[in-house]
Amino acid sequence: MTFLSKISLFHRILNRKYSFFWKFFFAVIAFTICLIFSFNLQLSIFISREIIFGDDLKNDIRKLIWIMKTSIFLIPYSVDLMFDFCSGLENKYLDFYKKRLEFYLKFKKNFFADLDLLKVIAYKIENSKKNDFSKKSILLKEFKSQYFKIKRELGRNKQEINNLMKKNKKKSSYTSKGMNINDAKEVLLDLEHFFSKCNITWFVIAGTFLGFIRENSFLKHDLDIDIGIKENSISVEKFKYHIKNFKKFRIARIEYQREYKNNQKTILRPTLFRLVHVNGINVDVFSHFLIKNKIYHGTSSIIWKNNIFSLSPINIYGLNINGPKESNEYLKETYGNWKLKKKDYIFHRDMPSVSGAYNFLGLEYLLRCELFLGINKISDIAYLERLLFN
Numbered sequence: 001m002t003f004l005s006k007i008s009l010f011h012r013i014l015n016r017k018y019s020f021f022w023k024f025f026f027a028v029i030a031f032t033i034c035l036i037f038s039f040n041l042q043l044s045i046f047i048s049r050e051i052i053f054g055d056d057l058k059n060d061i062r063k064l065i066w067i068m069k070t071s072i073f074l075i076p077y078s079v080d081l082m083f084d085f086c087s088g089l090e091n092k093y094l095d096f097y098k099k100r101l102e103f104y105l106k107f108k109k110n111f112f113a114d115l116d117l118l119k120v121i122a123y124k125i126e127n128s129k130k131n132d133f134s135k136k137s138i139l140l141k142e143f144k145s146q147y148f149k150i151k152r153e154l155g156r157n158k159q160e161i162n163n164l165m166k167k168n169k170k171k172s173s174y175t176s177k178g179m180n181i182n183d184a185k186e187v188l189l190d191l192e193h194f195f196s197k198c199n200i201t202w203f204v205i206a207g208t209f210l211g212f213i214r215e216n217s218f219l220k221h222d223l224d225i226d227i228g229i230k231e232n233s234i235s236v237e238k239f240k241y242h243i244k245n246f247k248k249f250r251i252a253r254i255e256y257q258r259e260y261k262n263n264q265k266t267i268l269r270p271t272l273f274r275l276v277h278v279n280g281i282n283v284d285v286f287s288h289f290l291i292k293n294k295i296y297h298g299t300s301s302i303i304w305k306n307n308i309f310s311l312s313p314i315n316i317y318g319l320n321i322n323g324p325k326e327s328n329e330y331l332k333e334t335y336g337n338w339k340l341k342k343k344d345y346i347f348h349r350d351m352p353s354v355s356g357a358y359n360f361l362g363l364e365y366l367l368r369c370e371l372f373l374g375i376n377k378i379s380d381i382a383y384l385e386r387l388l389f390n
Contacts, residue, residue: 042096194246311324
């Protein structure tokens, strides 16, 4: 699945707008596979309903792969290690995942399954209701127990873990073929048209901005377009309304990030709108917000942190597209030596600006990066431990 997820053709096939007949056909196949591997009727119905009524077939297929690899059948577990298999799941399905992993770990010691269990518990904490203090307290104890268990294993089994990391690196060392440039140009034009109609300032960020500055084009291996908007530029409901009327894009998913001020006070904000263009290209729209004189964007579990930047236009493909005015500083913060083209690039490992969000998912993410990618952000981990456990 890691190999397939880096092929643009695979993205285009799964991002297509299918008729109800084809969605139903895919759903029947997914239902059958899920039932065989999970022996759970409720989960199988959920997966098939998501395919029929949802707009993120790629993500649904990846979740199905995860269910298959945690089955009793001999399927390699160490596939697509950074994939967030819990995104969008309600607690009743997280409960199933939790029981499934606990059963799996009774019979087989596995670092990947241990960390996946920690992610499930983290999601259950973030999904718990504000007034359900007793349930959240139990989950917090479970999270702490599982978290420190994994940290102990990291200390005791460094050589074994290093071997797993090397093995996984060989599996993932495949360079993607990237987007069709003409299709990507079409998306840029439609983004300009859409945001102009909504009267919202938007700007390119991350790999899209890097390609425009370094190569005066999209990066050859890029599979999506990364853009930013300012926090509170538009409400979620209005964004949904305008997208529905515009017709050229659909929303595959919306991610929210919870920021913990302390172990009691939190802020919940929408951070990512994953769009799919009619030609199959993904567009990640990140809401940018300020924390302590830094500008942040991210997902439910990840943040990218930069110095505050202003915007200036870049002339690309005959369009004036906004990007960070302080381009050298922004790209250096984000990529380090951004002028050097890197092979075997993994943003979780190679982006200096990336870290865990200020929540339980962020702490799990940092531990996952240490386990699978050898990245140990000691100060960030220590800060989150104090924030969440004290």
